[in-house]
Amino acid sequence: MTEQDRKKKSVRALALELLLEAQKENRQSHLVLRDALEKRAWLTAQDRAFLVRLFEGTIEYRIQMDYILNQYARIPTGRMRPAIREILRMSVYQIRYMDSVPDSAAVNEAVRLASAKGFGNLRGFVNGILRSIIREPDRLRWPSEQDDNPCFRIQILYSMPEFLVRKWMDAYGPETAEKICRSFLEERPLTVRVRGQAAGEDNFQSRLPQGCTAEKSSLVPDAWYLKGVNHLASLPDFQSGTLYAQDVSSMLAVRAAGIRPGSRVLDMCAAPGGKSILAADLMREADPGGKRAGVVISRDVTGRKLALLRENRERCQVPEMQPCLWDATQFRPEDREAFDVVIADVPCSGYGVIGRKPDIRYHASAEKEASLAELQKKILANAVRCVRPGGTLLFSTCTVNRAENEDNTAWLLEHFPLVKKEERQLLPGSYPGDGFYYAVFRV
């Protein structure tokens, strides 16, 4: 066994622990992974890449993995021991999607992991299922366009729960629903905004480590798509605040709010601060003489989020930004008509970012959506009251869900004297960015 094989062995064991941890209630997989990577800064770039791919891939493809396993195993995945089920899912993922892993290694490591977890008696079970998946591929029946309903086909091919596939089929038709689901599984670059003097550079790639590529976005000035960057926070340009990770959709939304030099901006749900920082940069850039300093009040509801806002304000050196702790569902009388622009980037179901946070798909439910829509209305009603007459309200979410997006806009127009200036639902798969919604209103 080579040194590299030995390392992959322990990385697989770590992946299994993280997969089990991510299934605990209230744990979000991207946070489980982030914490694990932070604690293990010593992992090599190669091991990090292997771990991230195996962990995220196993989560994204869970529905498809279970569909496959259930055609080969006598016990349905729903009734298996959690550790065995997870070992099988991650092994099928390696067999199907990781070309660098020989099938035999995937099987042997699965058997070893089962023993290590105290299930030595199930080694034959694990071995048998995985070997038949490899040796008898013809036993596997995929849903077909002729025989199966389109919703089921999309569910299995793109590993998406029925609830979401139906929602998008009803809203946009089967073709677009398929495009949305497919896009979440595609490899996506990391989108960053390049700030300050470096923003004008045409060859940003020359500032990146070897092996990384940078492509300029045609949608927004200063946006670049990066590939091969494993650890953004280690780049000097990140540490100096020159780079801020932000999707183009967020940049489009803030730019649509018509922020001008000297504006008073309120960002009600601001952490980690991407929209506040862009709002401040836009004011500053349009005022090269620095005569009309504006202000961005950046609020969020928890101490942890406030700390994030402060950290990003420091790193990016944004003096206009004033982070503070406040619950956006509570109205402060002194805020009445006090702002030129109010940004309500409200908490939402996050369906637009499933490509980055794969387990969002498994937490989707009608009850959660209804309670989010209620919370959003409370925040939006307060947001309207904070805008001065003639000022602007920007309402946005990172989701693709009418109840939280278009329906809330309709509700705002019904209950307040607003003029809608722009409304966009950006669909994943139809442009190079996350699923995102924004609406701009004149008050």
Ligand SMILES: C[S@@+](CC[C@H](N)C(=O)[O-])C[C@H]1O[C@@H](n2cnc3c(N)ncnc32)[C@H](O)[C@@H]1O
């Ligand atoms: C979509 S994120 C905001 C992203 C941010 N605008 C940006 O561009 O970096 C939504 C934020 O709303 C915050 N939030 C949730 N409930 C809130 C409330 N009642 N009051 C204020 N902020 C809240 C969450 O903590 C979260 O940071």
